[in-house]
Amino acid sequence: GGTFGLAVAQVGGIQPSESKAEVVERLTGLLRDAAARGADFVVFPELTLTTFFPRYWVDDNSGMDANYETSMPNDDVAPLFAAGRDLGVGFYLGYAELTPAGRRYNSSVTVDKEGAITGKYRKVHLPGHDDNRATLRSQHLEKKYFEVGDLGFGVFPTDGLNIGMALCNDRRWPEVYRALSxxxxxxxxxxxxxxxxxxxxxxxxxxxxxxxxLSLQAGAYQNSVWVAAAAKCGYEDGVYMIGGSAIVAPSGEIVAKAMTDGDEVVVAQVDLDMARPFRESVFDFAAHRRPEHYAILVER
Ligand code: CDT
Incomplete structure (x- = not known):
């Protein structure tokens, strides 16, 4: 039980010309803003350190290497990790990952208030295509630039919270929230x-x-969990992405939502006990869930 300050740090468009150092400076400012407004944990977007590069085709994926992190943390993100440690604030950060074995994932980590990584996720539901649709202004090449994540859906204790991670398109799939709940x-x-x-x-x-x-609200309600979702949004290289970063309660109600399409922090005071009435009644899994009738969900 107990309450804590939860923030989503929405990030406005990151142009292809912006350096990682400039982006990390922006993120660190958002983290400071969140901390000043009482946040204990801050949620950043997917692929937070770069423009949404899967919109562009390159013949050889190595042409995109500058967009990937080969270690986490690293020199580029060090100022963000240091600020979190100084302020005693944990965070979630999405980034493109290139492993020593040359594998590419759309990844995220949770970081505690001491600056230690407590959890890691690699995106499972990769939308879009892997073929070149060269006539389009904006492609969606996640299936080209990333492999399906190999870590499953994990829950990571972080500063007294049990945090489950997902990334973007995952939020539209009910199985994700259920696996985490x-x-x-x-x-x-x-x-x-x-x-x-x-x-x-x-x-x-x-x-x-x-x-x-709808996806956030249904996921929260049907699984008696809080959901916090952070957008990278607004215009990137002339292409618009939606805002709407939000914090949703286990009742399915939106308790805080961004008003702009740019850099914006929203904070909510979160009471974990608000999940209790749902977990102990309508969604008491032990009493009412019927997994013996769900085999079809994994058989096809
Ligand atoms: N990044 C990401 O996963 N975006 C997708 C775009 C739509 S795919 C039909 C999303 O679900 O928001």
Whole structure:
């Protein structure tokens, strides 16, 4: 039980010309703002350190290496880790990962208030395509630039919180929240980049915000967890991505939401006990869940 300050740090567009040092300076400013407003834990977006580079084609993936981190933490993000430690604030950060074996993942970490990494996630639901659709202004090449994550869905104790991680498109899949809730998550954190133009994604522009919020709210309610989602949004290289960074309670209600499409911190005072009435009644898994009838979910 107990309350804590939870923040989502929404990040406005990062242009391809911006250096990682400049981006990390922006992020560190957001972390300081969050801490000053009472945050104990701050959620940053997916691929927070670079522009959303899967919109661009290169013939050889190594042409994108500058967008990937080969270690975490590293010299580029050191100022952010140092600020978190100084302020006693933990955080979640999404980034592109290139392993020593040459594997590429869309990854995230949780970091505690001492600056130690407590958990790691590699994105499972990679949307988009891997073929070159050269006539399009903005492609969605996550299937080209990343492999499906190999770590599953984990819950990581961090400064007294059981934190489950996801990334962007994962938030639209109910199995993700359920897998995390079953492992005792109090809080599901995720970052996202949701462009208006996604090849093959047939959704009205107005629906993009609605389906984003719907996914967070349903995930929170049906699994008695808090959900905190941070956007990278606004215009990047002329392409728009939705804002709507939000904190959602286990009731499914939005308790805080960003108002802009730029750098913006939203903070909520979170009471973990608010999950109790749901866990002990309608969603008492031990009493009411019927896994013997769910085999079809993994058989096809
Ligand atoms: N980054 C990411 O996963 N974006 C996707 C775009 C839409 S894919 C149909 C998202 O789910 O927001």
């Amino acid at each position: 079953l492992q005792g998550a109090d809080l599901v954190v995720l970052g996202y980049n949701t462009p208006m133009e996604v090849p093959g994604w047939q959704e009205e522009p107005h629906a993009k915000m609605a389906t984003h919020l």
